[in-house]
Amino acid sequence: WSHFDAEGNINFKSLVYMPSELPMSLRNGEMNNFKSSMKLYVRKVLISDDFELLPKYMSFVTGVVDSDDLPLNVNRETLQESKIISIIRKKVTRKVIDMFKKLADSPMPEDDAEDDEVEIDEDGNIIETEPKEKEEKVHPYIEWYEKFQPSIKMGVIEDTANRKRLSKLLRVKTSKSDGKYVSFEDYVANMKEWQKDICYIAG
Numbered sequence: 001w002s003h004f005d006a007e008g009n010i011n012f013k014s015l016v017y018m019p020s021e022l023p024m025s026l027r028n029g030e031m032n033n034f035k036s037s038m039k040l041y042v043r044k045v046l047i048s049d050d051f052e053l054l055p056k057y058m059s060f061v062t063g064v065v066d067s068d069d070l071p072l073n074v075n076r077e078t079l080q081e082s083k084i085i086s087i088i089r090k091k092v093t094r095k096v097i098d099m100f101k102k103l104a105d106s107p108m109p110e111d112d113a114e115d116d117e118v119e120i121d122e123d124g125n126i127i128e129t130e131p132k133e134k135e136e137k138v139h140p141y142i143e144w145y146e147k148f149q150p151s152i153k154m155g156v157i158e159d160t161a162n163r164k165r166l167s168k169l170l171r172v173k174t175s176k177s178d179g180k181y182v183s184f185e186d187y188v189a190n191m192k193e194w195q196k197d198i199c200y201i202a203g
Contacts, residue, residue, distance in 0.1 A: 002099045010087045016063035016096055018103070022147045023060055037062035038092075042070045053089055054096065057154040061096055090161075097165050100152075104141040104169055142181050145171055172200075 001017045016038075038053040039046060041064060053065055069084055119127040145152070155166045171181035176190070187198070 012067035041066040
């Protein structure tokens with residue numbers, strides 16, 4: 001989640017959440033029919049809960065925006081075309097991308113140190129047991145990305161203003177990554193000196 005105050009020409013407060021599970025209505029890929037979960041308030045008065053404050057590919061993000069700069073007695077159509085709304089939309093979108101990036105850049109959580117139970121024989125000697133193989137942990141961002149990657153990819157296609165930022169959130173499996181996801185930065189860093197292109201299979 002991210003809670004922030006935007007200050008400048010336009011002042012507003014916002015609280016946004018990124019879910020850990022994909023909403024049921026998005027699982028079938030029906031992105032166009034999915035309604036935004038953002039609510040717009042003006043001076044703590046709900047103006048609309050059906051308002052495009054975020055682009056379609058971010059429609060799974062829930063939250064509220066509260067602004068003091070918008071007029072209360074204005075119709076929805078005028079509000080939709082308002083320059084203030086345009087600035088709010090731009091700033092909230094950037095903050096949501098920052099929230100995704102924060103998760104992607106977060107360190108791998110450490111294992112909880114739990115002592116394995118020790119078995120003792122009749123004479124009180126410790127019975128040696130073979131150490132259990134530890135399961136390889138998956139980074140929280142990868143767990144989230146596996147569910148929400150179609151939305152991030154849609155953003156790279158549609159959102160030209162934020163394409164560069166979103167492309168840093170993409171993860172791919174390569175012929176050399178042993179089934180693991182890697183970022184484009186990691187891929188480029190591991191390219192051979194003679195390699196000038198990235199070859200890919202679209203599917």
